[in-house]
Amino acid sequence: MPGYVFQFGLVFQELPTLLDGALTTLHLSLLTLLGSLVVGTFGAMGRLSRFAWLRRLATGYVEVVRNTPLLVQLFFIYFGLGQLAIDVPNYLAALIGLVLNNGAYLTEIVRAGIEAIPRAQHDAGRSLGMSYLQLMRHVVFPQAFRVIYPPLCNQFIGIILFSSLVSVIAVEDLALKGKMLISRTFRSFETYLVVTAMYVVMTLAISAALKLIGRRVFRHA
Amino acid sequence: MRVMGRGAGIGVLLGLVAAALLGPPVLTAQQQPAQQDTLQTVIRRSELIVGTFDFFPPWGFRDAQNNLVGLDVDIANDLAKEMKVKLTLVPVPTAPDRINFLVAGKIDVAISNFTATVERSKTITFTDPYVIDGFGVIFRKEARIKDWPGLNGKKVAVTTGSTGEILVTQKAPKAQILRFDQASAALLAVQQGKADAQIEDYTYTVYHAGRDPKKSLGFIEKPFDLNPYSFGARKNDQEWLNFLNFYIYKLHQSGKMKELYKKWFNAEPFKVSPSW
């Protein structure tokens, strides 16, 4: 388009609004991480269970989620369940959608972590008279967490980026605040550039921090 | 060396971002926007590209066969016929995207129940009005909304970037606003009880309260603040704007506008030029 005049001033004036949205993105992502860690842990225990029906249930969950888009899942939870008169408020719908989605990926990550613990340790724990839960709690999880920490960090970055989709169900995250800003200033290009830069800075800062923590706590290289 | 790689990459990237943020305005701030001639462009490519909604019955929506139809679509067809060119309809995803699509050169003209406002006129330009419409409220009957102040404390669904979104913050500052990309998604939220009411153009509320199969929706039976619907065009495109205004004059003068309005609303349109 000839003669487009850039005006970043308008966008920078509204930086507090965007930061407000970024905060929503952050707490939504953090809650998602915690929630999906719980779902993922149970999912992984299901995947590795002695009971065939539990294994099948967990596998089915993982396959359905991993083979459908998050956007469709969000629409289904918000509007689809709404048609059946199950009303899920928008923030909660976004959280449930993100947790169920990432829970499936974490199921696989946690499972890989548990499987990385040698069989011999299970047997040793058993021979000490530990129950399944005690074994998991004191022997397996502490070690598995060390293994899953790097992919977990990776997944957290993914959660932040993909949480931008919740703007379609009226959650005022960074992406929706950007759209609202555009509707007031009509500076779409400038706004999208600033919002994208904010996502990049956010994810880079967080992944650097997580790496530092990992190095301190787990002595990861 | 490779461990350093990520850090160095980040440095380069931040430099690029900074350059992108600071560079362009300095370079182009002094440039004069060039004159355009969309009229000639349309005639030369013998194709008219019109931006319209595909989610806003009865102005622009998809019928049982999923073709784009509606009052605005009829007008777009008529305009292309008048110009003897082929018509291409581009569905515009959201209200602010009408402006984005125009500015980015995706469409030649926006015919999409586009309310002309001063704010929007800072970025694009509007033709003379072809229709007058007001604001309306469509609500769940059980929410017992009687007037605009009654929206306070209620959950109100709006389309992000619509004129209604701005209005609701003025008329009912205590309303809890839910923002959706499309008017139809906002309406769905009202139907499913996720919101108590929706603010939209008056004709939209009349139309949807009438077609609601469950008869659970009502609307405030008086339009607020009549506003012009215009075609949207790019700035500095005077010949094209003149032509579109001339076309709209003929649309009124030939009676075609009244006829189309009757077809879609079975009613007389509000007077575009009142005889005061």
Place this chain on the structure above:
Amino acid sequence: MPNFVQDQLNLWDALFLFQGLVNTVRLCLLGLGIAALVGIVVGLARASRSRWLWLPAAAYVEVIRDSPLLMQLYLIFFALPILLKIEVPVFWAGVTALAVNGSAFMAEIVRAGVQAVGREQWDAARSLGMGYGQIMRWIVLPQAVRVMIPPGVGLLIGLIKDSSIVSVLSYIELTRAGQVLMEKTFLSFQVFGIVAALYFLLCYPLSRLARRSERRLLIEGRHP
């Protein structure tokens, strides 16, 4: 007043969904093709020893992997015409966004594949008098490709799911087709149930394929 209440899905709607499905496949195959080409170049640059090659490649991969596809799509669609003065139709904006996003992941796959080939093989080939191109062509790539296939299929699955984001530009792919039907009939439960099932039918066989042709690398892990 003509009434357009449509409270059931009809045959036209089934066709419409099918058309959306076809468009999704077109978006993804073109996106994957371009992503593979760009990804191989970037990935080789990333695996190279020259600072001037791997630094820009690393920056490219980082920026793309650290920003949302949604924003990349908006920027490609709205910013390219303004910056480069080229017109980008919706379909090609979608293909470009998927290709750009996919190429960053592809580059990582290629890098992992190339680096999986041991240093001693390079040295051996060098001592036989082979050049960089020859070594790549005859020794590294044939081995690397085998390692790359499973995560490559994983990437395709990721692209199919990601292509749903192109719906925000009103391009009629599967998700947007579903939205249109939902907006028309308000049958959100049925419509999105069907849409999800169609995505599943598209992706599940590919998942099986990827798993059978070996373990999926963690590179796919970032694609919800």
